[in-house]
Amino acid sequence: MSSNAMTGDRQRMIDLYPSRVSRTPQILDRKDAVLHGGDSAPGPLTREQLQFYDQHGYLFLEGFFSGEEVQYFRDELQNVWEAGKHSDAPEIIREPESEEVRSVFAVHRNNQVFRELAQGPKLVDIMRQILGSEVYIHQSRINFKPGFKGKEFYWHSDFETWHVEDGMPRMRALSCSIALTDNHQQNGPLMVMPGSHRHFVSCVGDTPDDHYKQSLRRQEYGVPDPDSLTWLYQKFGIQTPTGKAGSILLFDCNIMHGSNSNITPIARSNVFLVYNSVENKLVEPFHGKKSRPDFIAERQ
């Protein structure tokens, strides 16, 4: 990427991943590396782990945090949940039908425990290794998927939204999901299509103003079409990395993922941290409208 392209001026920034601009969906090739420092970049991950991530677009690390660490985070999670119940802060997102707290955003800013978690070397060194540069936190949130009435998240690429609605120029970011409860096959775990991160599904349609207020509760724009999903599924299949509390799932910003509903009594909670390369800072959103608030997409 030339440094000219990084001036933050949308008029001069070429849109390598156009979406929501056409009435026909399209599948485009990825134009960015997955491992931005290669598979021999120094850091905590082995070369085999880096190669797995490169090929599949995700990496699951069982037992990454100890039982003690998990308990410490869970206690804090409980505090955040209690505080969220009666708050009308915009960082708190509720279930579409029940008004239960579904997510709390920006915990890396507003909560000391999760700030230290997000910025500690244990995680950051991995992100540097994969993104091949210094990193910063693009977004953080806690997800509560309650028992009995956890709703589904339909298939999506995070990058599609971050690109169109937030102005993230290139695919040089990744998510880290930290399981604070055991994940089973039955309580709505995250499903990924391994390998799908090498294809960009350009979605149809427009983006309404202030779309994020609805989309965090139920997605209606930037939704991949069934034919593209079927194509990806037939090529790559579906994996459901599950494991005990304390495991982490790293996944590329462009991997196709989603989750089914959860009617079981087993709640599912996780901390979700998105790291972006400092060389991939946000520009103006590619849909040409105003950008989403800072608690969803860090612009500092």
Next chain:
Amino acid sequence: MSSNAMTGDRQRMIDLYPSRVSRTPQILDRKDAVLHGGDSAPGPLTREQLQFYDQHGYLFLEGFFSGEEVQYFRDELQNVWEAGKHSDAPEIIREPESEEVRSVFAVHRNNQVFRELAQGPKLVDIMRQILGSEVYIHQSRINFKPGFKGKEFYWHSDFETWHVEDGMPRMRALSCSIALTDNHQQNGPLMVMPGSHRHFVSCVGDTPDDHYKQSLRRQEYGVPDPDSLTWLYQKFGIQTPTGKAGSILLFDCNIMHGSNSNITPIARSNVFLVYNSVENKLVEPFHGKKSRPDFIAERQ
């Protein structure tokens, strides 16, 4: 059961399983056998299989139908689906949000292929063995759980509904679900709580008139409360019997079961047959309102 109790007169029929009559949920013990002919009743199932069914309330038989048989049923399924698309017959139930065909009822009456399937000795001999008497078909349907937008079925005991809304007096019925597509962990398979069939969850609330028109699309009455479900879950856990097309799942009328949504591209279709003992014929519904139509609950 005394023969007096079987006269069909609701006034003289003791309600052994009251539900939707109180404002507090209750968990009652089962008052009926599970194997009505014992574990040495003659028939296709082995004693071990009968004992498994007795203990867990279900039995999964992989590869029960051959690939050829499955293909034959699938072709007919396609015909039923096509015919259902543009029909306004009451037997055809649609998805709450999309109007897609979700279920077609009474296929054992209206379709020759599925009538022969339902009434053939291959299945009927098993049902006789478990129910310890001659049997008849209480209900039949085909379920289409489409890819991408298959909705969840919340936890329920079939018997609770059949008892309250249809007047099935005792627990002497079972369901047979025949998989016509492969069932995976990820495409919304049936979940059961093994052992829960020995407890009856008496639900709170009333039943509105003509409730069935809504309840087949989305259940709102006769819904078990979260505390009872948590109690059952902690005692019994959850199993998800899955396998290839052609497998069958037998399950007791009172086992607690449900399924999550299906956002995967993989459709899930099955034929669902309910067999009841001829000694357990329907009486007046226990909610004291009019009974549901014949295509949902056979009264002949």
